[in-house]
Amino acid sequence: MRPPTHILVVNGIKVRRPVFVLGAPHSGADLLARALKRSPGFHVTMGRAAVAHVVYAFARRPSIMRRKGGGAVRVLRDALAEAWQIIPGACAECPASCREAGGVTGGGPCASPGTIVRFGDANPDLLYSAPVLLQAFPDARFVQFIRDGRDVTTDMLADRVSMSWFRTSMLSDETEFPNPFLGVNSSEHRDRWTAMEPAGKCALRWRSAVRLSAALRQEMPAGQLLTVRYEDMAGSPGRTIATISDFLESRVSKVALYGTTAPKVGAWRSRLKPDQVTLVEKVAREELTRLGYL
Template sequence: MKQPSYILVVNRTTVRRPVFVLGAPHSGVPEIARALARAPGFHVGAGSSGVLNAVHAVARRPSLAQERVSGTASLLREAYAEAWQLTPLTCPRCPGPYARVPANASAEPCEHSADARRYGDASPDLLFCANALHTAFPDALFVQVIRDGRDVVAGMLDDERALAWLRPGLLSAEHEFPNDFFGLEDESDLEAFRNGSEAAKCAMRWRGAVRMHARLRQAIGEDQLMTMRYEDVRGGEMATARRLREFTGARVSATELMDARAWAVGRWRDRLSRDEYGDVNEVAAVELSRLGYL
């Protein structure tokens, strides 16, 4: 594992081996992150505006991380230095942003901040700037979650936030290729994305995520990257918790993974119409087959 060439201190604690949970939308990232967040001494964030702005800047324009390596790394570290701060207004265990807190105490570490010894993040779309994160945090650990693309598409079709990224106005003729965030390999994919159904566009995004996962496995060693399948968690909570404990060092409890609302497998059978299934299969059959879903 690479040793960090920086010193990031948050809540009076030096950040070491942060854990980032990665995956396509609706792949089970929040569920894994929640189990990590409930481990003693672990603070896992998700969705901070500063982090999301940095993530989407890199995800939509991958060349930023290549052309401005040091600047992008600094941008991400600064975003997390702010997002991981536990103050009386940001700590989930404190009264919250609407509480009456003296001005001189509102920006200071709260009483719970001393309990946080490890840090992580599971913000949406984090996968698509994983290489930049690896540069920013050389000692980071990455947990990537892979799920059946048909179930992912079914979830995305019912998610207004996910569908918002499919608007044609977000793409331009000068768009970068390849771009895993939108699942675009070349200009022909751009045309298909613009003219395709919502199901096809969601499938392209899942396909891009799967390809990103594959490249990460080659770029980041096994000592820093763990891959897990969504479908293996239900019924395998003990094994999953054990793998997470061994990989991250966090005392993850299997009980935190036993949520009947999560780990639903095969939802696409009831959600996708015949045409939607056909569109998904046309776009992503190769990846679905390679991962054993077909």
């Protein structure tokens, strides 16, 4: 018999059909998070420490999610419940990117309990926790972003936070393999990964992320996962937001997308060096081809 669905209550509001935004680093998830945060009825967090700690623990050690007893589900649900609390000063605990996306200039809160009907989260690298999220919230809706791996690599190389994950210490003796977070399949590849150029490591992360995204499309229940191309969002934001609004059955504001400095499509052509392009296309050729980027 299937156990009864757990209904989470935050600030007296039942969490129903929460929205989770997924994607590889710099794939466009932050743009949708911005739109959701400024949409009526939504309370969306991104980068809260309580959630980030859990997400990165799952990403680095996937076996935690497979342990019996439902501990991973409870831990992630509790972390989100903490992140979604609407109390004075709550936004002071959010990273600058979350406060800016919500238009918060002080300590917050960025939302009023009386107006909230949908919760969501767009924490970076939430993708690796998607199976646990579905167990924690069986009625959740997921929007995942796909972007050209060469553009993703370009922006990752310029992002200090993204590059900090490529320290040699990341592949310690306690590292689990295969390691989807770094895109390393076996301990035998540790030395090759250590010696690889940064562009190649970025390509591995993107390749692994899109493989997880493809698996989710096969595993998620029908009607709960929408895949969006960043290039469509950049080229036709109004049309893309309309599609997302239909999927979520809630009006999503497209105003927040206009006037933002969104990464340009095809920026890799002028920002990546020829040898970097060659390396990225070698590492991720199969996925770049399957997705129509090559």
